[in-house]
Amino acid sequence: MITAFIVFTIAAIGTYAIRLSGVFLLGGDRELPPRVRKALSLVAPAAMAAIVANSLLLNEGEWRAFGAWHLAALVAVGVALWKRSMGWTLATGVVAFAALLLAGL
Amino acid sequence: MTPDPADAAGGPDQQPEPAAPPRKPSAPDKAFARIGHSQWRDFWTGTKAIAPLMPGSVVFGLAVGALINLAGWPAWLGPYASATVSAGASQIAIVDALTQGAPAIIAIVTALVINARLALYSASLAPVFAAFPTRWKLLLAYLMTDQSAAVSVITADKWPDPVRRRWFIFGVSGPFTAVWILGTAAGAILGPVIPAEWQIGFIVPLMFIAVLVPALRTLPAVAATGISIAVVLLLKDLPYGLNVLAGALAGIGLASFMPDRADAVAGTAPGSPEEVAE
Numbered sequence: 001m002i003t004a005f006i007v008f009t010i011a012a013i014g015t016y017a018i019r020l021s022g023v024f025l026l027g028g029d030r031e032l033p034p035r036v037r038k039a040l041s042l043v044a045p046a047a048m049a050a051i052v053a054n055s056l057l058l059n060e061g062e063w064r065a066f067g068a069w070h071l072a073a074l075v076a077v078g079v080a081l082w083k084r085s086m087g088w089t090l091a092t093g094v095v096a097f098a099a100l101l102l103a104g105l
Numbered sequence: 106m107t108p109d110p111a112d113a114a115g116g117p118d119q120q121p122e123p124a125a126p127p128r129k130p131s132a133p134d135k136a137f138a139r140i141g142h143s144q145w146r147d148f149w150t151g152t153k154a155i156a157p158l159m160p161g162s163v164v165f166g167l168a169v170g171a172l173i174n175l176a177g178w179p180a181w182l183g184p185y186a187s188a189t190v191s192a193g194a195s196q197i198a199i200v201d202a203l204t205q206g207a208p209a210i211i212a213i214v215t216a217l218v219i220n221a222r223l224a225l226y227s228a229s230l231a232p233v234f235a236a237f238p239t240r241w242k243l244l245l246a247y248l249m250t251d252q253s254a255a256v257s258v259i260t261a262d263k264w265p266d267p268v269r270r271r272w273f274i275f276g277v278s279g280p281f282t283a284v285w286i287l288g289t290a291a292g293a294i295l296g297p298v299i300p301a302e303w304q305i306g307f308i309v310p311l312m313f314i315a316v317l318v319p320a321l322r323t324l325p326a327v328a329a330t331g332i333s334i335a336v337v338l339l340l341k342d343l344p345y346g347l348n349v350l351a352g353a354l355a356g357i358g359l360a361s362f363m364p365d366r367a368d369a370v371a372g373t374a375p376g377s378p379e380e381v382a383e
Contacts, residue, residue, distance in 0.1 A: 001178050007199055007209050008182065011216040012189030018220055019246040022228030027235050027242065039361040042329040043229035044255040046356030047222050048317040049330040050349045051194075051251065053337040056310035061341055069307055076311055080318035087157035089315035097307050 068100035144272045147264075151276025155256050159284045161312045162252070164305055166288020167298065169193050172200045173289075174296040183293025187286045191250065193309075194346070195219040196289075218345045222353055226254035233258060233274070236267035245274055250285070253278035255316045329360035 026032065032040070056073050057064055064070075076093035083089070170183040186196050195216035202212035226249060234242050257274045264270035292298075299305050321327055333356030340348040 001182070003209055004176070004178055004182060004199070004203055005185070007203060007212045007216075008186045008190055008196075010213050011195065011199060011220075012186075012191075014213070014217045015190055015192060015195065015220045015223065016247060018217070018223045019227055019249050020243070021224045022226070022231050023234050023242050023246050026228050026231035029235070032232060035361060037232065038325070039357050040229040040232070041258075042325060042357045042360050043225045043353070044258050045317055045321060045326045046329040046333040046360070047225055047353040048251065048255060048313045049333040049356065050222070050337050050352035052310045052313045052317065053334040053352065054346070054349050055306070055313075057334075057338060058341055063341075068304075069310070072307065073310060073314060076314045077318050080314060081321075084319040086315045086319060089319060090157050090161065090311060093311040093314065094308075097304075097311070101302070101304065 068097055068105040071100055071105070072097035143269075147269045147272035148276035148279075151273040151278075152280045154260060154273075155253060155277045155281050158252050158256075158312055158315065159281065161308045162281060162285045163288035163291075164299070164308050165193055165312075166285050166290075167292035167295070168305055169196050169200075170289035170292020171295070171297040171299070172197060173293040176200055176204050180290070180293040184286050184290035187289040188282075190216065190220075191248075191282055191285065192216075192220050192223065193285075198346070215345045218347060218350065221350050222251075223249060223254075225353060225357070226251065226258075229258050230254060233261040233270070237271050241271050245271065245278060248275075248278035248282050250278065250281060252312060252316055253281050255320075259316075259320045323365050325360045325363045325365050328363050329356035332356040332359050 026036075026040075052073075056069055072093055075096040076089050079085075079092045080089040166187065169187070170180075173183040173186070174180065186199070187193075190196055190199075198215045198219055199212045202215055203209070227246065230245075230249070234245060237245070253274075256277050260273075260277075261270060264273050317330070321330065333352040335352075336355040337348045337352035340351050342348075343351065
């Protein structure tokens, strides 16, 4: 238990340093070059897509067997593109996933 | 002692009066905790922008907290980890590593590699935070999560005034972290209350689809998404979740070479999708 406490604490300090890094290294008064600004605007889509791919299409580093996860995610992506709404995407994704699980997929 | 305006008007030869009637202490009428109405309104706007993600955060918190319970550790470690590390995937990795008997240093390194992507969010928020006082940067960086960083950076363009913008971002990130902590606390106390058959792990990709896809509006952003997914899958055998970091970096790096219409007009930041929340 004491090991877990120490590990969480050190990981927390390191993670806070990571969270501060970009804000303080790039956060001065100088204007960032357009290329850098453009790259930074791509951080959110690229990082989120990486998490989606890793948690949806893979499972513990192996391919996830095709099923309810993939189908419900397709429904969510479709609704997201149609409604452009976070709330609708989440709601329909949850309902679709629950329905697919209940259907035995 | 504050000089009374009446004293100043009275002239130099006025006799020193006995103590003026004490003023009523100014009541904290229009403000709560010395924070004004308009600031709370901007804070609340931020909270509403991320509110759809909160149930997902609570459910995921329940699951992560349950792992603490299953590991046989005291329940307070759940909310402690969520309030300090505050990044679910790395918290799971730490519990996994330690319960499998891995050395502490491996658990720490794995967690930090998983969290390295937060450096990318931090960089993308640098222009958004640039005008903030240092104490605000320290606070908002502490509260930064994938979800709150993405919502903040996607909606920042709508908040040209830095004071209002920082209250908005505080409203996005503070309550979201709070419900995450509460969810983990509940999970650590209650244990695995959610049946495994429900496969609530699906909430993780679903939350990120809900943030990412509605905001995909530019060609480079779509390209970054595609490249990132391809690299994550190609490098799936990398240890420590390094494929996620590699995928994100490849998507950012390669797609930033791609021209888009905004570049032709002016060198302004492209890829500023307007609406993520309703």
